Amino acid sequence: MASMTMAAASKALLPSSFPTSSSSSSPSSSKPKTLRFLSSSRSLAAGTNTSSVINLVPNRSQNWAAKRGGVLVVRAARGKFERKKPHLNIGTIGHVDHGKTTLTAALTMALASLGNSAPKKYDEIDAAPEERARGRGTVATGRVERGTVKVGETVDIVGLRPTRNTTVTGVEMFQKILDEALAGDNVGLLLRGMQKADIQRGMVLAKPGTITPHTKFAAIVYVLKKEEGGRHSPFFAGYRPQFYMRTTDVTGKVTSIMNDKDEESKMVMPGDRVKMIVELIMPIACEQGMRFAIREGGKTVGAGVIQSIIE
Structure with missing residues (x-):
């Protein structure tokens, strides 16, 4: 609710059609006229800029304070923002299924009981625009090759695309929540801020800086024989x-x-054991000692181990 003090200049601001004591009973004043006042709480003086205004429709039955140079009270459409009470932002912290939404729903019910806000149901909180925009992340599944991974740890997503950094906000195995996953566990990791399109099969999650993507390496390879299902x-x-x-x-x-003597060879026969230089079309998280298979037409034709990384 804002107030405006009408000084001696108030008469100069009134339009000629504004009803006065002598014209209030005339037929021409039967229709309400629009009066424009500044939306400000400071005194109005002659020559005041009236570009920012509030439109008011005067009522003939009212005894206008402006007419007597008094105080005009303008009631705004929205409530006044009060600064008398402290304003607190309440946030709940935790990872997946720790009860953040349940606690938030309980807080809204408690506040609603005081008449200060409307209650929110459990499903309404997760469906809020802020939650939809933020999202909970994307779950990446795989086997822990070595080491451990805990909730809250930072990991690199390596391979196929430029390396990205994210945080593990949840660990699950067989639909059960874990605080820590160990080597050999087949787990699902909830990754903060990741979209489904950001994760591809073949990517690797690792402690930042421990593994890098490569496209060229030297390897020792055994080529399967025909009897072994090879070429x-x-x-x-x-x-x-x-x-x-x-x-x-x-x-x-x-x-x-x-060949075994590091002599260049032009041909590899099924059953041969050779050393070869391989160049991949896409970067893969690989390291010395990692094993791989060679496939052709949907079948395995060879197996190898990386001997050294070239680039």
Whole structure:
């Protein structure tokens, strides 16, 4: 509720059609006229800028204070913002299924009982625009290869795309919540701020800086025989099979082939054990000693282990 003091200049601001004591009974004043006042609480003086105004429709039955140079009270459409009471932002902290939404719903019910706000149901809180915009993250599933992972830890997402950083906000195994996952566990990790499109099969989650993506390496490879389900014919340098690394297939090119004596070879026969240089078309999180399979046409034709990383 704002108030405006009408000084001696109030008459100069009144339009000629504004009803006065002598004209209030005339037929021409039967229709209400629009009066424009400044939306301000300071005194009005002659020459005041009237660009920001509140439109008022005067009532003939009212005894207008403006007419007598008194105080005009303007009632705004919205309530006045009071600064007399402290304003608190209440936040609940915890990871997945720790009861954050339940606690928030209880707080809204308690406040509603005091008449200060409307209660919110459990499902209304999770469906709030802020929650939909923020999201809870994306769950990535896989096996813990080594080490441990805990809720709240920061991890790198490595491979296939530029490395990204995120935080683990939840750990689950067999639909049960864990505080920590150990090596060998098949778990689902809730990753903060990640979308489904940000995660691809074959990516690796690791402690920041412990593993990096590479596209070129030297490897020792055994080529399966025909009797072992392998190829029926030899292959040469330039061969482009699929390299199955951890959980994904990546196309790669065999750029060079060497025998056990590190002598360059032009051809690899089924059953041979050779050293080869491989160049992948996409970066993969790999390291020395990591094993992989060579696939062609949906079947495995060889197996190898990375001997050294080139780039």
